[in-house]
Amino acid sequence: MPRNNSKTTNRSGHVTGVRTKPLVAVIMGSKSDWETMRAASDTLKNFDIAHESRVMSAHRTPQLAADFADNADSRGLEVIIAAAGGAAHLAGVMAAHTTLPVLGVPMTSALNGLDSLLSTVQMPGGIPVGTLAIGKAGATNAALLAIAILANKRPELKAKLREFRVEQEKKIKETTLY
Ligand code: C2R
Numbered sequence: 759m760p761r762n763n764s765k766t767t768n769r770s771g772h773v774t775g776v777r778t779k780p781l782v783a784v785i786m787g788s789k790s791d792w793e794t795m796r797a798a799s800d801t802l803k804n805f806d807i808a809h810e811s812r813v814m815s816a817h818r819t820p821q822l823a824a825d826f827a828d829n830a831d832s833r834g835l836e837v838i839i840a841a842a843g844g845a846a847h848l849a850g851v852m853a854a855h856t857t858l859p860v861l862g863v864p865m866t867s868a869l870n871g872l873d874s875l876l877s878t879v880q881m882p883g884g885i886p887v888g889t890l891a892i893g894k895a896g897a898t899n900a901a902l903l904a905i906a907i908l909a910n911k912r913p914e915l916k917a918k919l920r921e922f923r924v925e926q927e928k929k930i931k932e933t934t935l936y
Pocket of ligand 1 (some may be wrong): 791816841845847
């Protein structure tokens with residue numbers, strides 16, 4: 759697919775990047791997860807990673823979720839980030855339908871996200887889901903981990919990731935509390 763420098767918007771109307779061919783998919787079980795998952799999208803945007811953000815559910819739209827994961831590899835996606843809360847089966851179902859790396863982000867829930875965490879992380883041996891922290895930290899780190907995966911074959915991205923760490927360290931060292 760040709761490079762396209764015009765901004766693209768997804769079905770929810772969110773600007774998703776400056777290329778049409780996404781490398782990372784940020785999938786969430788409900789639009790109510792977006793407030794948290796925006797952190798993943800923003801982090802990917804900061805690294806200029808073409809990505810798409812979409813709502814689909816292993817429970818409520820099972821066929822769509824299965825088809826999405828089945829076709830992800832052939833569409834050129836390299837990493838799937840899947841966020842869900844409560845009985846969080848989305849990341850596991852994604853992982854069952856693709857050999858692409860799937861990063862699961864447990865959403866906060868009626869049980870403070872513990873149910874989401876356990877149902878995302880406790881996969882049976884053979885179908886891995888790389889599970890991040892509950893909530894916004896997990897959303898940010900899922901994006902950073904996706905970038906680290908992409909960076910293995912993209913030296914310029916690895917350099918950006920190192921630069922990010924240096925900046926982060928600098929900011930913390932410069933922090934004053936009064
Ligand atoms: P609503 O706010 O739409 O009622 O959703 C969503 O991720 C959300 O956190 C409540 C929660 O249900 C979750 N959900 C799942 C799945 N689909 C939706 N856990 C799934 O397929 O695992």
